[in-house]
Amino acid sequence: MTINQDTMEQLRAETDYAGLGLGWLDPGTEWGVRAQAGRKGLTLDEINRNPYGEVPEFTINFTARPRGAKARPEAPRLGNRLRSKSEVWASTIAMLYEEAQQRQWSSARDIPWNELTQLPDDLELAMCQLCTFLTQVEFIAGDLPGRYVKEISADHMEVGLFIATQIMDEARHEDVFRKRALANGGGLLQAGPGAVGLLQVSDFAEMTTLLHLVAEGFVQSLFRMGELIANNDAEKKIFRLAAQDESRHVAFGVTHMKYLIETEPERREEIHHYLDRQEGLLGTTQAGLTSGGQSAESLAILLGGGTAKIDLGYQKLLAIRKRQINEYMHRLEVIGLGDRRERMNPDMRQFLDPVRN
Amino acid sequence: MTTDSQRQDSDLAPDAAAPADLSPAERPARPPHDFPWMRVPTQRSMRPVVGPQGLRLEDVDVDSYGDVPDHWPYRNDTPRGAFPSQNIGLAASYSIFDKVEVWSENVRVLYEDAIRDRWSSATDVPWETLKPYPEHLERAICQICTEMSEQAYVTVQVFSGWLEKISYGFHEVKNFLATLIYDNARHVEAFRKRALANGGGLGIESPGIYHRGPAASMVFTELVITTCIVRASFNMITVDTLKRTAKSEAERVLYSNIARDLQRHIDYGVGHLTYFVQRQPQLLGQLHAWLSRAEGLLVADQRFDQPFNEAMILLLGKNTEEGRANYEDVRRQWVAYYLNRLADARIYDHMTRLVPELKHYLPEGAAMPNSVSMRPPVEDPALT
DSSP, rough: OOHHOOOHHHHHHGGTTTTTTOHHHHHHSSSOOOOOOOOSSHHHEEESSSSGOOSBBBOOSSOOTTSSBBTTTTTTOOOOOOHHHHHHTTHHHHHHHHHHHHOOOTTTTTTTTGOOOOOOOHHHHHHHHHHHHHHHHEEEEHHHHHHHHHTOGGHHHHHHHHHHHHHHHHHHHHHHHHHHHSSSSOOOOBOSSSTTGGGGGOSHHHIIIIIIIIIIHHHHHHHHTTTHHSSSHHHHHHHHHHHHHHHHHHHHHHHHHHHHHHHHHHHHHHHHHHHHHHHHHHHHHOOOOOTTTHHHHHHHHHHHEEEEEHHHHHHHHHHHHHHHHHHHHHHHHHHHHHHHHHHHHHHHHHHHHOOOO | OSSSSSOTTTTOOOOTTTTSSOOOGGOOOOOOOOGGGGGOOOOOOOOOOOOOTTOOOHHSSSSSHHOOSSSSOOOSOOOOBBBBOSSOOOOSSBBBBBGTOOOTTTHHHHHHHHHHTTOOOSSSSOHHHGGOOOOHHHHHHHHHHHHHHHHHHHHHHHHHHHGGGGGGGGGHHHHHHHHHHHHHHOOOOOOOHHSSSSOOOBBBBOTTTTHHHHHTTHHHHHHHHIIIIIIIIHHHHHHHHHHHHHOOOHHHHHHHHHHHHHHHHHHHHHHHHHHHHHHHHGHHHHHHHHHHHHHHHHHHHTTHHHHHHHHHHHOOOHHHHHHHHHHHHHHHHHHHHHHHHHHHHHOOOGGSSSSHHHTTSTTTOOOOSTTSSSOOOOOOOOOO
């Protein structure tokens, strides 16, 4: 809608604003938008109920121009390379962003640290070892998606904004597990091989497959079993809040991959390839969170209730492993890769529940 | 999530190696439990006290865990204070291993403050209190919000890409930068929401000249200067202007929250420059060069940004003359604010190196401070 011509005439003709060009007052963009706050406030979904919410399938916006703003032909490009909506988009993206905003928490104030109890040495050290591992790997889950934000066009800005929330979440996870290790007389213990290998990806879909679908999914399953691992209310709350964050990250991965496979079905085999690679690592070495070296030992001690009951702990660990793999399979079914059941690495497939009829 | 290649079964948990339904004869031999990781020589027995603001980074990062080395020696994701793995695995993509490149002494406090001060544009701004403006003023506000949203997105993009360059030894910096990225993401949508909530719409994109500052920074300190010192300080003044001219509680809350975020970003910038200058006084000339480049980009961007300039003039005056004069005051205020922040960082002698377009905002005949104890000859604007 153009500016009211009376207003324009008045601004120009009367001497009040003489000397100004004022052409920008009529940029030709959509005007008269009056987004209203809904039940959840003024969310991205609420402001997207108009032409400003129309996300192009294929963007030619290579500058930082906000979606719906008027372009300047002379504006320099910034290196945005992900042009296709399908490469980055998720149907839930605006909702996930706002949910992340609502569910931010503070490791300093929202964990009842005074509830930490004096633990037997084996349990304290096991928790510290697990936290050493977690604090080690959490930053990678922020650094890696962060790499791609500069390639996401402002036309698809909701994805960039969501990744910013993930970066925040992962920093807080690094922080909270470090605090737990240092808060109760233990300390950080043995660093492991970590998650640096995850950084060796080249494509956004590859990143999402490895990070959100597999790695974050496995971590989410573990955190959701936090009641079994935790020794007190402080630890239970850490796992509960961290699981809540991971659920959003996994939800992004699932809905993005679903969108990608629906819109670009020719990429199915490519996604299988990434899964082959990641499952190969997980399957042949069992080097996942629940079964790698000191991480597995510490988990088994925590699950069993001490070093003397580590065998019981390993049985519980197997149950977690089974849950991780079944939840992983469920995610694959949701995104349209149900045929993965037959293609899955046998070392993992053995943990799958039978298909329900 | 472990991904390095290891000998098959080398890290198998004894029972995890085989499904539970295998017979005992088929199970691998169980190695003795020794738990060497329980005996690594890291510091124990700390008992941090939970303070009135909870358990903050500065409470736990003490003793050996709080010791941030000048040079971080590990190329992988070993946490500071943990016992490093004896097996050499993959090196990560880090390229920043020297503390002086990223550090600021206030970074722990700023991280915790950022989390304490978190807010949501969806629910913490009383949008229902927005009041209508005359059309030309609504368009002016929308134009400014369009550009502020755009700038914030560039900041999100650029800083997100730098995270993987900063090694784990400086985890507090990575923590703080996560809040900076997150804050700017909120600014992207908060300014956009303001533009789309009051009968307006988006305006014209910025000339984009300044984006080259952060986007093409080759050194992290240069990025901090372009973003946290020059851009953030100018935005602070702009947001203060918007707040002063606001007609509704919604806008006042919105701009106050954004200003509080910007203040932390500026504080980090000042803290980082302070540390940089103290440790590398021989590189002061380099800092001046980075500052001058950023100033030049800002001046060029504004020179070509007729929509932004005229929007400010409309907002600040009942006529062109008054608007221009008040806008000049805003710019003068920014130069004063900027020089005072540099003085906070012990860069007291930048005044004579200001680009000419900014130098003319200084009082005529102003004497340049000649020591760190002298303040700039321009009053520090009191911004809240």
